[in-house]
Amino acid sequence: VAAQIGAVNTLVRRPDGSLKGYNTDYCAAIAAIEAALASRGDGCDPETVLRGKTVVVVGAGGAGRGLAFGAKFKGAEVIVANRNFERAQALALACGGTAATLEQLQSGLVRGDVLANTTSVGMLPEVGLSPVPKDALAAGGFQVVFDAVYNPLETTLLREAKEVGCTQASGLDMFVGQAALQFELFTGARAAKDLMRRAVLDSM
Numbered sequence: 001v002a003a004q005i006g007a008v009n010t011l012v013r014r015p016d017g018s019l020k021g022y023n024t025d026y027c028a029a030i031a032a033i034e035a036a037l038a039s040r041g042d043g044c045d046p047e048t049v050l051r052g053k054t055v056v057v058v059g060a061g062g063a064g065r066g067l068a069f070g071a072k073f074k075g076a077e078v079i080v081a082n083r084n085f086e087r088a089q090a091l092a093l094a095c096g097g098t099a100a101t102l103e104q105l106q107s108g109l110v111r112g113d114v115l116a117n118t119t120s121v122g123m124l125p126e127v128g129l130s131p132v133p134k135d136a137l138a139a140g141g142f143q144v145v146f147d148a149v150y151n152p153l154e155t156t157l158l159r160e161a162k163e164v165g166c167t168q169a170s171g172l173d174m175f176v177g178q179a180a181l182q183f184e185l186f187t188g189a190r191a192a193k194d195l196m197r198r199a200v201l202d203s204m
Contacts, residue, residue, distance in 0.1 A: 028177030108139030
């Protein structure tokens with residue numbers, strides 16, 4: 001999947017001296033979404049819960065590309081919405097998904113099971129902004145809303161998603177998760193995720 005994404009953030013030296021690249025960002029984001037979907041109590045295995053679901057990815061940059069390919073790898077249908085429609089089309093074509101304009105999404109015309117924001121909209125200091133208005137979240141029928149932004153911990157997007165009945169998947173889960181995966185790849189030991197989460201929270 002990292003090869004399809006076209007980016008790695010972790011290099012591990014193998015016993016023969018060669019290097020292998022990994023993309024822990026997409027792994028952690030997908031894991032956070034899977035856990036949120038599984039927590040809704042429908043009895044689905046977190047490993048297969050995305051199969052057959054529709055994931056709407058907001059943004060077509062590096063993070064959006066990771067989410068799009070990661071969701072497709074897990075068996076989901078992918079819709080890419082981006083301010084620049086040509087970039088949305090290019091990413092959708094690359095991952096085997098479809099494209100939508102940001103205006104269509106913001107008008108409530110795009111439906112799905114998961115909404116994943118990969119843009120910086122809503123990050124400090126512009127905490128009052130959201131890439132998708134509350135009415136569109138409700139109209140879209142989303143079960144889970146993921147926001148890659150982790151400062152603030154609860155963005156306007158996540159707060160409004162909760163208000164319309166969606167389950168939240170936060171950028172903090174992705175941030176801690178990708179670091180934990182890196183630690184495990186480097187050391188072969190299990191990461192202390194709770195300790196890592198506390199360290200991040202204490203630093204904010």
